[in-house]
Amino acid sequence: xxxxxxxxxxxxxxxxxxxxxxxxxxxxxxxxxxxxxxxxxxxxxxxxxxxxxxxxxxxxxxxxxxxxxxxxxxxxxxxxxxxxxxxxxxxxxxxxxxxxxxxxxxxxxxxxxxxxxxxxxxxxxxxxxxxxxxxxxxxxxxxxxxxxxxxxxxxxxxxxxxxxxxxxxxxxxxxxxxxxxxxxxxxxxxxxxxxxxxxxxxxxxxxxxxxxxxxxxxxxxxxxxxxxxxxxxxxxxxxxxxxxxxxxxxxxxxxxxxxxxxxxxxxxxxxxxxxxxxxxxxxxxxxxxxxxxxxxxxxxxxxxxxxxxxxxxxxxxxxxxxxxxxxxxxxxxxxxxxxxxxxxxxxxxxxxxxxxxxxxxxxxxxxxxxxxxxxxxxxxxxxxxxxxxxxxxxxxxxxxxxxxxxxxxxxxxxxxxxxxxxxxxxxxxxxxxxxxxxxxxxxxxxxxxxxxxxxxxxxxxxxxxxxxxxxxxxxxxxxxxxxxxxxxxxxxxxxxxxxxxxxxxxxxxxxxxxxxxxxxxxxxxxxxxxxxxxxxxxxxxxxxxxxxxxxxxxxxxxxxxxxxxxxxxxxxxxxxxxxxxxxxxxxxxxxxxxxxxxxxxxxxxxxxxxxxxxxxxxxxxxxxxxxxxxxxxxxxxxxxxxxxxxxxxxxxxxxxxxxxxxxxxxxxxxxxxxxx
Amino acid sequence: xxxxxxxxxxxxxxxxxxxxxxxxxxxxxxxxxxxxxxxxxxxxxxxxxxxxxxxxxxxxxxxxxxxxxxxxxxxxxxxxxxxxxxxxxxxxxxxxxxxxxxxxxxxxxxxxxxxxxxxxxxxxxxxxxxxxxxxxxxxxxxxxxxxxxxxxxxxxxxxxxx
Numbered sequence: 001x002x003x004x005x006x007x008x009x010x011x012x013x014x015x016x017x018x019x020x021x022x023x024x025x026x027x028x029x030x031x032x033x034x035x036x037x038x039x040x041x042x043x044x045x046x047x048x049x050x051x052x053x054x055x056x057x058x059x060x061x062x063x064x065x066x067x068x069x070x071x072x073x074x075x076x077x078x079x080x081x082x083x084x085x086x087x088x089x090x091x092x093x094x095x096x097x098x099x100x101x102x103x104x105x106x107x108x109x110x111x112x113x114x115x116x117x118x119x120x121x122x123x124x125x126x127x128x129x130x131x132x133x134x135x136x137x138x139x140x141x142x143x144x145x146x147x148x149x150x151x152x153x154x155x156x157x158x159x160x161x162x163x164x165x166x167x168x169x170x171x172x173x174x175x176x177x178x179x180x181x182x183x184x185x186x187x188x189x190x191x192x193x194x195x196x197x198x199x200x201x202x203x204x205x206x207x208x209x210x211x212x213x214x215x216x217x218x219x220x221x222x223x224x225x226x227x228x229x230x231x232x233x234x235x236x237x238x239x240x241x242x243x244x245x246x247x248x249x250x251x252x253x254x255x256x257x258x259x260x261x262x263x264x265x266x267x268x269x270x271x272x273x274x275x276x277x278x279x280x281x282x283x284x285x286x287x288x289x290x291x292x293x294x295x296x297x298x299x300x301x302x303x304x305x306x307x308x309x310x311x312x313x314x315x316x317x318x319x320x321x322x323x324x325x326x327x328x329x330x331x332x333x334x335x336x337x338x339x340x341x342x343x344x345x346x347x348x349x350x351x352x353x354x355x356x357x358x359x360x361x362x363x364x365x366x367x368x369x370x371x372x373x374x375x376x377x378x379x380x381x382x383x384x385x386x387x388x389x390x391x392x393x394x395x396x397x398x399x400x401x402x403x404x405x406x407x408x409x410x411x412x413x414x415x416x417x418x419x420x421x422x423x424x425x426x427x428x429x430x431x432x433x434x435x436x437x438x439x440x441x442x443x444x445x446x447x448x449x450x451x452x453x454x455x456x457x458x459x460x461x462x463x464x465x466x467x468x469x470x471x472x473x474x475x476x477x478x479x480x481x482x483x484x485x486x487x488x489x490x491x492x493x494x495x496x497x498x499x500x501x502x503x504x505x506x507x508x509x510x511x512x513x514x515x516x517x518x519x520x521x522x523x524x525x526x527x528x529x530x531x532x533x534x535x536x537x538x539x540x541x542x543x544x545x546x547x548x549x550x551x552x553x554x555x556x557x558x559x560x561x562x563x564x565x566x567x568x569x570x571x572x573x574x575x576x577x578x579x580x581x582x583x584x585x586x587x588x589x590x591x592x593x594x595x596x597x598x599x600x601x602x603x604x605x606x607x608x609x610x611x612x613x614x615x616x617x618x619x620x621x622x623x624x625x626x627x628x629x630x631x632x633x634x635x636x637x638x639x640x641x642x643x644x645x646x647x648x649x650x651x652x653x654x655x656x657x658x659x660x661x662x663x664x665x666x667x668x669x670x671x672x673x674x675x676x
Numbered sequence: 677x678x679x680x681x682x683x684x685x686x687x688x689x690x691x692x693x694x695x696x697x698x699x700x701x702x703x704x705x706x707x708x709x710x711x712x713x714x715x716x717x718x719x720x721x722x723x724x725x726x727x728x729x730x731x732x733x734x735x736x737x738x739x740x741x742x743x744x745x746x747x748x749x750x751x752x753x754x755x756x757x758x759x760x761x762x763x764x765x766x767x768x769x770x771x772x773x774x775x776x777x778x779x780x781x782x783x784x785x786x787x788x789x790x791x792x793x794x795x796x797x798x799x800x801x802x803x804x805x806x807x808x809x810x811x812x813x814x815x816x817x818x819x820x821x822x823x824x825x826x827x828x829x830x831x832x833x834x835x836x837x838x
Contacts, residue, residue: 007783008780008781011779011780012780015779051783054782054783055782058689058690058691058692058782059689060689060704078820079816079817079820080817080820083787083813083817084783087783087786087787087790094697094698094699095697096697096699115816117809117812117813117816120791120813123794124790124794127794127795128694128695128795129697152809155799155800156794156799159794159795159797159799160794160795162795162797163795188800188801188802189799189800189801189802189805192798192799192800192801193797193799196797234802234803234804234805235801235802237757242801243754243757244754244757244758244798244801245801247751247754251749251751283753283756283757283760284757286753287751287753287754287756287757290751290753291751291754322720322721322722323722323723323724323752323753323756324753325722326722326724327724327752327753357720358718358720358721358722359718359721360721360722360724360725361722
């Protein structure tokens with residue numbers, strides 16, 4: 001009977017369960033049986049039971065009662081039990097559990113076991129879950145194995161040392177000499193482990209880094225050997241000889257050559273050779289080329305080599321393989337600040353990638369395009385970005401709009417272009433812009449004084465087309481409220497003027513006010529704009545007043561408050577009282593009361609705070625030609641002294657042409673002398 | 677490499693290898709996040725993703741997704757080669773491997789992985805050397821089990837005799 005049958009039987013039964021509840025039941029039964037078995041003496045089935053428990057654990061069920069069993073099995077002399085025990089330890093134990101300390105002794109013993117496969121188990125487990133304490137304890141053992149063992153063990157010991165150095169950086173000093181001597185090995189597995197270990201040591205300790213710079217020539221030779229060697233069946237992957245080792249050597253060279261001219265010089269030729277000779281038709285070759293490019297860009301390489309590297313990235317952009325296009329863009333993104341001009345040469349290809357099907361590639365292309373915007377290419381690049389915006393995936397829209405706004409702000413060639421661009425964005429993706437876009441745009445429009453007419457025309461047209469985009473509608477309302485007179489004038493230099501009447505404009509604003517699509521904030525804008533128009537238009541003031549008063553009882557509190565305040569303003573205009581003369585104790589007040597659209601009553605009130613009465617007061621009024629005047633008789637012609645009484649006189653005005661009337665149009669004439 | 681996960685199209689975990697210490701709860705969360713992210717990808721997307729500060733590389737082989745989490749400095753294209761090498765090893769071992777093989781022989785899948793990667797790094801770059809050492813370990817297991825079987829049989833005979 002094959003040892004695994006009982007495990008496989010259990011797996012079959014569990015998989016056969018039709019519901020979650022049924023599965024739970026099966027697993028509970030099995031776990032109970034396993035628990036019972038664990039308590040029994042050794043009966044040859046321990047490893048199977050632990051294996052069953054590990055399967056159950058992978059399904060997500062608790063398996064902590066198996067931890068001690070792992071410890072027991074690891075201590076067993078039998079290889080099959082050790083194997084499952086160590087596997088269990090790696091799956092169920094981590095450095096935080098107490099049980100993990102208990103296996104330290106077993107690991108120590110197994111590291112010197114006569115069978116290399118047992119040693120291998122110990123090394124693997126140590127590298128997987130060895131705690132800092134265990135690492136400190138067993139480091140000398142690992143060092144010994146690094147020096148005197150076969151390649152099978154040496155390669156594993158090297159990677160175990162990597163784990164130890166990550167856990168306890170001070171151990172790096174211990175492993176440095178052994179790591180150095182490993183570089184002269186021939187076995188690829190050992191070499192790979194050695195390079196990884198040296199990389200780790202150099203990353204953590206600058207002195208070690210300095211030391212290993214001397215090994216650059218050796219590494220260069222090693223790499224050359226791999227690149228120029230013929231076909232090696234053992235290590236060949238798609239025409240590349242051991243790409244895993246090549247990539248790790250390149251990465252180590254990168255660290256050694258960084259900020260160091262000598263080291264960088266020593267590897268210059270090699271990098272050029274690898275860059276030119278590596279066949280990148282398959283992933284393996286591309287991986288090596290990619291690492292080469294990263295190294296070239298990070299060390300102090302010659303400018304020719306840098307250009308070669310950027311060109312490789314440019315070639316990658318045209319590759320059919322999506323992964324390679326993606327990699328190329330992430331790399332270009334890293335160097336776009338430092339090698340801006342080199343990357344600019346590939347702008348066309350990058351912009352083309354905006355149209356790629358893959359969302360990750362699109363995102364990278366967007367980032368890179370935004371980084372490439374400059375004063376020189378802003379117009380053409382913005383066209384591409386706006387095109388991208390109209391079809392870009394929803395998760396990228398907010399980022400795109402803010403990127404476009406930033407670019408526009410920095411490099412706008414003219415104010416008109418800037419306004420046009422922002423309007424285009426609002427029309428295309430107005431729902432995905434940040435809140436400060438509206439006040440920012442308003443600010444921009446305000447400062448662009450020569451463009452007010454143009455802007456209000458454009459926004460009016462946008463408003464009557466579509467009122468769903470809140471940000472656009474808000475700015476449009478504000479603009480109409482502010483510059484509505486320019487709109488009504490019917491002439492514009494920069495664009496085709498519209499022929500609208502005041503009613504048309506008010507219609508547009510009322511549509512916004514009444515639409516269910518408009519947010520409360522938008523309604524606020526529309527109401528304020530309507531109100532503002534009352535000072536800029538002449539014929540429809542009543543309509544405005546009625547709109548405003550309707551909203552005085554609106555459910556929305558903000559809107560209601562506005563409407564009420566605006567209503568109050570209207571009434572204030574209607575009953576405005578102005579002091580037109582105040583001198584020598586005599587005060588004359590004028591109060592205007594608007595009765596109808598065309599009629600107005602002006603009441604003059606004269607008071608006298610002097611000691612003597614004033615007699616012979618007459619009022620003369622002069623008004624524009626089209627205005628009709630009717631003066632009523634004054635209430636008296638003596639203004640009593642000490643403010644004890646007053647004289648009033650009423651003047652009726654009829655203003656059919658609604659000429660602008662201001663209180664100073666009415667003049668006071670013929671003052672009598674005072675009798676004091 | 678921080679972790680390597682294998683999961684099915686339905687999101688069922690078939691193998692999980694963690695190369696850094698991660699608390700149990702965190703492991704479950706990472707597995708959930710990975711399966712959601714990877715299974716949500718469109719068919720012809722690129723194989724690289726970003727998650728927190730890790731680069732995620734995944735590849736679909738038949739009905740299984742192979743997914744690993746890398747550090748920022750690691751080479752994603754090489755990671756694809758690593759995943760591919762692991763699949764090749766499984767294929768050689770099981771002969772035309774399929775998901776069921778991994779399910780019913782999960783411990784063997786782990787043993788093979790442990791011969792290929794150690795502490796998250798590649799330990800052997802030659803396919804032949806790897807296959808040989810996997811075979812040799814299996815041989816040792818058989819011999820050991822055979823020996824322990826023989827021993828238990830012998831002890832039964834002796835106890836009967838005695």
